[in-house]
Amino acid sequence: MLVDLNVAWPQEGYNKAASESDITKLKTTLLTLHGLGYTHLVLNFTANHSDKFPNNVKELNPMNIAERFGDIMKSTGVKIYSRITLIIDDPSKGQSLSKISQAFDIVAALPISERGLTLATTNLDIDLLTFNYGQRLPTILKHKSICSCINRGVKVEIVYASALRDINSRRQFVSNVRSVVRSSRSRGVVVSSGAQSPLECRNILGVGSLLRLLGLGNDKCSKAMGELASLVLLNGRLRNNSYKHTVVVGGGDETDIVGDLEGIRRQLKRLKITKRLHSAPN
Amino acid sequence: MDRAQEFIKSCLFTKSFINPDKPIEENRLRETLLVLPTDGGLSSRLKHNRSKLKLTAENITSTNNKIRHPNYKSVSKNAKIAMKAYITGLKRAVQRAKKTSYENDITEKQELELYLKENNPELWSQLPHYGEFEPMHKDLWVGYIKELLGLPVETAIEDTSKLSINGSAALLKLSMAEYNGCLIKVAKSRNKNMVGIRGIVIWDSQKHFIIVTQGKLTDEVKCIPKQGTVFNFQIPLNDTDALEYSILGDRFKYRSSDRAGRKFKSRRCDDMLYYITDL
Numbered sequence: 001m002l003v004d005l006n007v008a009w010p011q012e013g014y015n016k017a018a019s020e021s022d023i024t025k026l027k028t029t030l031l032t033l034h035g036l037g038y039t040h041l042v043l044n045f046t047a048n049h050s051d052k053f054p055n056n057v058k059e060l061n062p063m064n065i066a067e068r069f070g071d072i073m074k075s076t077g078v079k080i081y082s083r084i085t086l087i088i089d090d091p092s093k094g095q096s097l098s099k100i101s102q103a104f105d106i107v108a109a110l111p112i113s114e115r116g117l118t119l120a121t122t123n124l125d126i127d128l129l130t131f132n133y134g135q136r137l138p139t140i141l142k143h144k145s146i147c148s149c150i151n152r153g154v155k156v157e158i159v160y161a162s163a164l165r166d167i168n169s170r171r172q173f174v175s176n177v178r179s180v181v182r183s184s185r186s187r188g189v190v191v192s193s194g195a196q197s198p199l200e201c202r203n204i205l206g207v208g209s210l211l212r213l214l215g216l217g218n219d220k221c222s223k224a225m226g227e228l229a230s231l232v233l234l235n236g237r238l239r240n241n242s243y244k245h246t247v248v249v250g251g252g253d254e255t256d257i258v259g260d261l262e263g264i265r266r267q268l269k270r271l272k273i274t275k276r277l278h279s280a281p282n
Numbered sequence: 283m284d285r286a287q288e289f290i291k292s293c294l295f296t297k298s299f300i301n302p303d304k305p306i307e308e309n310r311l312r313e314t315l316l317v318l319p320t321d322g323g324l325s326s327r328l329k330h331n332r333s334k335l336k337l338t339a340e341n342i343t344s345t346n347n348k349i350r351h352p353n354y355k356s357v358s359k360n361a362k363i364a365m366k367a368y369i370t371g372l373k374r375a376v377q378r379a380k381k382t383s384y385e386n387d388i389t390e391k392q393e394l395e396l397y398l399k400e401n402n403p404e405l406w407s408q409l410p411h412y413g414e415f416e417p418m419h420k421d422l423w424v425g426y427i428k429e430l431l432g433l434p435v436e437t438a439i440e441d442t443s444k445l446s447i448n449g450s451a452a453l454l455k456l457s458m459a460e461y462n463g464c465l466i467k468v469a470k471s472r473n474k475n476m477v478g479i480r481g482i483v484i485w486d487s488q489k490h491f492i493i494v495t496q497g498k499l500t501d502e503v504k505c506i507p508k509q510g511t512v513f514n515f516q517i518p519l520n521d522t523d524a525l526e527y528s529i530l531g532d533r534f535k536y537r538s539s540d541r542a543g544r545k546f547k548s549r550r551c552d553d554m555l556y557y558i559t560d561l
Contacts, residue, residue: 001558153550230558235551243453244546245533248512250526275522 002204003040003229004033005083005106005128006159006192009063013047014054017062025197027072032198034076040233042081042106044194049086049109050093053100060103081105081233085130088116097125106236108157114139121149127236128190129154133176134162134169141183150188155232156180158224160207161194177214186216190232191224365485369492372503375408379500394499412501415463415482415494423463427517430455445519456527458542461486464515466493469528472510472556479504488537508535512557530554 007029010022026043033041043063047053054060063082073080083106086097090113101107108128111117117138120129122145129149131137146156158177162169181189191211195201202210208221216224242248295302379398382405388394398406428435431452467480481495481504490505491513506513508531516524532554536544 151550153552227555231552231555234554234558238551239548242530243450243457245530245548245551246546247453247456248528248530249449249453250528275524 001040001230002038002225003042003233004038004193004195004225005042005157005190005229005232006044006130006194007033007041008161008194008196009043009045010196011045011062013051014062023068027069029195029198029201030069030072030078030080031076032201033193033195034072034078036201036203038078040079040081040230042083042192042233044083044085044108045104046085046087046110049088049095050090053095057099057102060100081236083108083128083236085110087112088120088124089113091115091119101125101239104236105240106232107239112138117141118145121145121154125239126154127232127239128157130157130159131176131180133159133173134165135172137176137179141179143183143185146180146183147185147187150184153235155188155190155228156184158189158191158211159194160191160202160210161196161200163210164200174214177211181215186220188228189216189220189224190229191221192229369503369505371408372410375405376410376497376500376502378405379409383499388499391499410494410501410503412482412494412496415484418463418484419465419482423460423465424518427456427459427464430459431517433517433519453527457546458544460538461491461515461529462538466491466513466515466529468506468511469514470512470557476506476511479506486538488540489535491531508532510556530557 007026009018010026011018030041043065045062061082065080065082069080072078082104084100084104085108086100088109088111097107106128107126108130109116109120109124109126110130110132111120112132120126129146150156158180160173163173164170191207193201204222204225207225211221211224212218238245238248241250291302295305299305379394382398382402383389383394386397388397395406398409425435432447461483462485464483465480466483468476468478471477479493479495481493483491483493484503485492489509490507492503492505495502495504511531513529513531514526515529516526518524533546533549534541
């Protein structure tokens, strides 16, 4: 399986809804990614941690994946998940993640200050740590904080979209990725596109060669888009659909909690009703 | 002689001791530093016992909790030995039954049953019988788990779409429920040969589920390790529908009595890559 953990959702904050033309553009991006061999795609909604979130849990997720992208999922077989990226600036203004994480499959943190980074690496219950690769990193990344974060199970994300934009962001991208790879000692690094248009998508060979150039090990490159990225999905899905990773809703023979597409629809209900198996001899 | 000794005496000891020939005096130890004779902890033990004998409210209420079996250790040890002997006995019996079926060219379960009942009733009585354990699931466990989740126990639910129970509270309750008697199925495992085994749990030990399964020739007892396995079980609602849940064995490695009061924590799930199907 090939996972893209970051396809940008064309909307920032809750105030402005995504327009129809944006969504058709997003659909072409998704189809391009499917053409490049991706099987699991994640739509990324970015919001400020200190913003006001809607009170109703149903309004928290603006994507409505089952309605808007149900036909794409059916015709191509890709699986589409939702993700929220919280921009963390001042930790004191933030709010608890427990309610926000109910509505999304994956929760990521994007610290833009040093205190935000400390909060994200120590306390927050997140699946993914990401940075704004087009700009300077908030601080020099320390091996101790990043690796302790990875040992907790949080992965660090590299977004290669800013390597494809203007020359300034490309320069920043190179130095930032070097810094991330160094501080994480190339453990637990996942790669995603962050694509806003179909032109910003690359296949596994292109991304792999780019990362090899930037100092990630040869074996880590393919793992970064396959196994490790799917672990992020598993971690995020388990948070919502299980009690502390012990008992999980659903999960029969063929499906697991990641591949279970119905789960996206019944996420808030946490019940699964299936056909009853009668005790027949094996 | 040794020059160093002389140097130490002439240069170092002269400065810090009165008599450099004998830096440590014999009667240096004062009498007060001598170890006093003890009573071997008798007095403190007596004091401790006396405080227990006092008739305070605390002592009276707490004595009820402190009733312990006098030889708890040996009882638990004997129970373990008996359990192991029981399981190995069943396994041996199954082996012997299979051997007899092979020797007599028996391929059907019914045939073997008739043959054993006629010729070797002793072996037949030693074999595990799935039918004996079935009421444990149907009558006891299903009722128990329905009661636990707040579902109607006696009547079947007609319209399952209108089912209204709190999903997250149900998960919490299931994480500390009892699974002896549950009909489980191995959904995923690192060991691919175990996938699809289905049977009734007869004992939920710390690291294994011991289950009775229906086999082709005889019913069998199997010990399925929890490590690296995902178990799947259903809670029947009516004749056609059931609630489906699965247990992640990696995070479930506690005895049921320990699990009841336990506070679970989510850990990193790097070891559960086998759980993802289409890798």
